[in-house]
Amino acid sequence: MDFQRGSRHCPSSRGPWCGKIKLANADDLHSYLCVSATVIPKPTTRWSRLLRGAVALLACAPAGHVAVGRLRSWLSFAMLVGLWAAASAAGLTTPFLLPAPLAVLETGTRLVADGTLIGHLAVSFVRVAAGFALAVLLAIPLATIIAALAPARALLLPPLEFLRHVPPLGLVPLLILWFGIGEASKVAVIVLAAFFPLFLGTLGGITQCDPKLIEVGRICGFSRRAIIGRIVVPAATPAIIVGLRLALGYCWRALVGAELIAASAGLGFMILDAEMLARTDIIFVGIVTIGLMGLAFDTLALALTRRLVPWVRQELNLGRG
Amino acid sequence: MAAAEPAAFALEAITKRYALRGRDVLAIDRLSLACRPGEFVALVGRSGCGKTTLLRTVAGLEQPDGGTFRWGRPGGRPARAAMVFQEPRLMPWLTVRQNVGFGMMDAPDRAGVEQAVARLLELVELSAFADALPHQLSGGMAQRVALARALCLDPDVLLMDEPFGALDAFTRRALQRELVQLWLGAERRRTVLFVTHDVEEAVLLAERVLVMRAGRLVAEVAVPLAYPRRPEDINVVALRERLIDTITESHSNERTLQ
Ligand SMILES: Nc1ncnc2c1ncn2[C@@H]1O[C@H](COP(=O)(O)OP(=O)(O)O)[C@@H](O)[C@H]1O
C-alpha cells in the first residue's frame, strides 16, 4: 500500500477504492489500513477500537506465553477473514471472483454433508500417505549410504543432483506415460517431490555430525556400522525432521498439481472441476481445505518433534521480549 | 627408566606432524614415555605443546608419523582404554543413565551393566539425575557423567584431557578428590594419564608429573606424598613451586629427558 505512513488522509477518498465505499465502511477501512501501517489512529468507531486492541495484542503481548501466542495466531487469521468479510460486505468484490466467507462456509458444509469433500480429501490423503511413506523409505537409507560410502557418493550423487533440478510437475507427462493415468503416476509425483527435502535433510544432518561424538564411539570400540547407527543417525534426527516437515509440504503441493493435470478424484480435481463449472465457492473450499490439511500436518509434525527430539530447541530465544 | 620394567603402555620416539595452512607443525617430536601399570601420571605444559595430541595417540585416535606405540600386555592390546575429553561430549538424545552405559551397549550381561551404571551414578552423585537429558545438566554434572561413562568401560588405562579445566574451583576440587578415591578404590588397577595445565592439580593427583614443551618431555618430577593431599600442605606447595620453576626454567634450558 503506497499511502504515506501516518498520513491523516483517508486513502479511500482517492485511488482505486474511490466511489465504491460508503462512509462508515471507508472509516473502518481507513483505520485498518492505517493500523496496518503501524500508525494507530484515535479510536473513533467500535470497529477501529477492536482492531486497535487486536493489533496491540499481536504486537505487544509478552512472547513465549503459550495462551497468548495461540490467541495471537488465531487472531491473525480472524483479522484476515474479517477483512475478507468486510470487503465482500462492502461490495468491493464480485462474488464470482471472490465469494464471501459465509458463502464459502455454506458450500463447505454442504460438500461435507453430502460426502463430496471427504471423498476427495480421502483420495488425496491416501496418495500423499503412500507417496510420503515411499519417499521416506527411499530417501533416508539412501542418504545414509551415500554419506557413509564414498563410492556410492561418487556414483549416485551426480544423477541425483541432476534430477533434483527437474520440478516433479514437469515430469507428470512422462510419469503418466510410464505409470499410466491411475494412482501410480500420482504417487510417483509425490515421491519425487518428497524425496529431495528428505534426502538432503538426512545427508546434511549426517555429514554435519559432530566428529567429537564420533570419537566417543571410537573410544568405546564401536564398529563403523555401530557408530553410524548409534551416533551419526541419532545426531542427524533434527535435520531429518526438518526434511520431513519440508517434504510434507512439498508432497501436498505436488499432489494438488498432479491432480490438476490428470485425475478423476482428489482435491486438485475438485478444484479443476469447480473451475469448469465456474463455482468459485467450491474452489475456495478446496483451497481452504488444502491449507488446513497442511497446517494440521505441520502441527502434528511439530508435536511429534517435541516428543521425539526433546533435546532440540523449537524456538530461538534471544532473551527479553 | 629401565627398559625391562613392565609397562601399561609405552611410546618410543613418537613423532606426529600436522599440516597447518601449508606449514608443517611438529606436534610431538620423537617423544618416548612408559607408564607402569596402575600408575597415576600427570602431564603438564603450556597450551599448544602437544599434550592433547599425545593423549589422542595413546587412545588410538591419531596415527603417529614415526616411532612405535605398544600396549604393555603380551597380546598387544589392553582390555580397554577409556578417555575423558576436555568437553563432556555426551549424546544429547540419551539420558544420563544411557550415556553412562553408552560404551557397554554390546555387553551381553545387561543386568550387570545396569548395576554398574547405577553404582557409578551413585559414585558421581548423580543418581537423582539418572533420567535427565544432558541439556538439563550443569557443566560440572555433565563432566561427571563423562567420567562415569569412561569408568563404565572398566578401563585398564584411563586417559584424561584437562577434564576439569572448564569447571569452577569448588566442583573441580570435589571431582579431583573423587577421582583419587576412585583410583585408590580400584586398588590402583587403573593406569591414569592425566593432562592438565594446572600444576597444583598435577601435584594433588599424580605420583609422577611430566613436563612437556614443544612436543617433547623436558622434565619429570616424582610426587612421593600420601593421599589424600591438601593444596595447603607444605610439601604440596613446595613441589608445586618446584614444578613451576622447572617449567619456566626449561624455557632457557634445552636439556631434555629422553
Ligand atoms: N587437527 C590438527 N590440525 C592441525 N594442527 C593441529 C591439530 N591438532 C593439533 N594441532 C597442532 O598441534 C600442536 C599441539 O596441539 P595440542 O596437542 O592440542 O596441544 P595442547 O593440548 O598441549 O594444548 C599445536 O600447535 C596445534 O596447533
Ligand SMILES: [Mg+2]
Ligand atoms: Mg589440549
